[in-house]
Amino acid sequence: MTDMIGQVGHASDLFSKFDDIIAMREDLLASGVEDPFNLVMERVLSPTVAVCNGRETILLGTYNYMGMTFDPEVVAAGKDALDRFGSGTTGSRVLNGTYIGHRQVEDALREFYAMDHAMVFSTGYQANLGIIATIAGKGDYIVLDIDSHASIWDGCKMGDAEVVPFKHNDIDAMERRLRRIPDGAGKLVVLEGVYSMLGDIAPLKEMIAVAKKYGAMVLVDEAHSMGFMGPNGRGVAEDQGVLDQVDFVIGTFSKSVGTVGGFCVSNHPKFEVLRLVCRPYVFTASLPPSVVATAATSIRKLMHGKNKRAHLWENSRVLHKGLKDRGFQLGTDEPQSAIIAVLMPDLEKGAAMWEALLHEGLYVNLARPPATPANMTLLRCSLCAEHSAEQVKAVIGMFERAGKATGIIG
Numbered sequence: 001m002t003d004m005i006g007q008v009g010h011a012s013d014l015f016s017k018f019d020d021i022i023a024m025r026e027d028l029l030a031s032g033v034e035d036p037f038n039l040v041m042e043r044v045l046s047p048t049v050a051v052c053n054g055r056e057t058i059l060l061g062t063y064n065y066m067g068m069t070f071d072p073e074v075v076a077a078g079k080d081a082l083d084r085f086g087s088g089t090t091g092s093r094v095l096n097g098t099y100i101g102h103r104q105v106e107d108a109l110r111e112f113y114a115m116d117h118a119m120v121f122s123t124g125y126q127a128n129l130g131i132i133a134t135i136a137g138k139g140d141y142i143v144l145d146i147d148s149h150a151s152i153w154d155g156c157k158m159g160d161a162e163v164v165p166f167k168h169n170d171i172d173a174m175e176r177r178l179r180r181i182p183d184g185a186g187k188l189v190v191l192e193g194v195y196s197m198l199g200d201i202a203p204l205k206e207m208i209a210v211a212k213k214y215g216a217m218v219l220v221d222e223a224h225s226m227g228f229m230g231p232n233g234r235g236v237a238e239d240q241g242v243l244d245q246v247d248f249v250i251g252t253f254s255k256s257v258g259t260v261g262g263f264c265v266s267n268h269p270k271f272e273v274l275r276l277v278c279r280p281y282v283f284t285a286s287l288p289p290s291v292v293a294t295a296a297t298s299i300r301k302l303m304h305g306k307n308k309r310a311h312l313w314e315n316s317r318v319l320h321k322g323l324k325d326r327g328f329q330l331g332t333d334e335p336q337s338a339i340i341a342v343l344m345p346d347l348e349k350g351a352a353m354w355e356a357l358l359h360e361g362l363y364v365n366l367a368r369p370p371a372t373p374a375n376m377t378l379l380r381c382s383l384c385a386e387h388s389a390e391q392v393k394a395v396i397g398m399f400e401r402a403g404k405a406t407g408i409i410g
Helices: 002-008 016-030 072-085 100-113 124-135 150-159 171-180 204-213 271-277 289-302 306-325 347-360 389-406
Strands: 041-046 049-052 055-059 117-121 141-145 162-166 187-192 217-221 248-252 262-266 339-344 365-367 377-382
Touching: 016 347, 055 347, 055 389, 072 289, 100 117, 100 262, 100 289, 117 124, 117 271, 124 150, 124 187, 124 217, 124 248, 124 262, 124 271, 141 150, 141 171, 150 162, 150 187, 162 171, 171 187, 171 204, 187 204, 204 217, 306 339, 306 389, 339 347, 347 365, 347 377, 347 389
Parallel strands: 141 162, 141 187, 187 217, 217 248
Antiparallel strands: 041 049, 049 055, 117 262, 248 262, 339 377, 365 377
16 A cells, blocks of 8 residues: 555645736735735725725725615614624525524515515525526536626636636627527526626627527516616616616625625516525525625615716716726726726736825725736726715826826826
8 A cells, every 4th residue: 555655646635726816916006005905904994995004095996886884774773683693694595594683685686676576685696606506517518708707707617607708798790609509409598787807788689689599587686776777776777778687686785785795686477496406695694684684784875876877877978088087098998887997018017007096095906817818917896886076176186196107098
């Protein structure tokens, strides 16, 4: 036995596949820049301001689109549920993990979307993972945008369906893929309302028409549009008048709702069976009572968020124009959402700009490949309905000073 073990040789390093990323991070930190992927918020003062590294900082990278994290009624609901039900459920939804609050947040979602069914997951990532992997399996086909979120790709892989990607937002390319799928095969088209890196929206009206032409079901991830896009805040599908043609809407509580969790809503008559067959739902502990209480309260308040939505759109228009006028290259020609992406020449310049902004008192997201499309490095700004007009004006000045100091703009 000893001789056999001796002949095996050296064990392989399972971490060697990450060597390029390790080297990238080491090179970045060796340049003296603060670690852009390890920021600590020491105190959070409001939806738009925190203390970071001892410095009061405007938050422009939190996805807190509607500013619900400090809403008094939302916070009070969470405190009350914590007192009444304790800190957690310690169980799956199909066992001991369904409390009255879980039913109430699903009721709120059904009312918000005016749909028959709602199913809540412990994260938005799990919502995509669970729904996609369960409804599209071996022998089925998933047609999806090449820029889809990692959770969508992972759901495809877990379900073992045939995955057919198409060029970003290309309607003709999507149709060509659908045309090649064998007759009678199960087909699911997966789209996003707002794509999180560049903040651009999908032409859902045209894409859904094509999907239905070829007999495909449609799932739309509205994570970055729920709450502020559409007349009732239901997302891009509502805004484009095609929500009634969407089979499944996926969303998250960690953006506009202001807490954590994920969900799927649908009118499919057989939808409830997913509670018994969806593994990321069945085998995961349910959300704590305080979380679902804050989510339900927030969702019901978002139903009446017309004024907040209008202010958020005004913030987006002002910031987009201000940055564009000062010479920054942006991810979209016009503001399409609450996300504004500022393109950087490379990672080194992007990190320098990120740090310069942090020293100005502004936090944004530094995004890099492989998370970004086309190997881009960008600074991603996500606006909030609680940003004041004065804060947005200050942000534009911070970008201008940092941009000139780093040579991004002249």
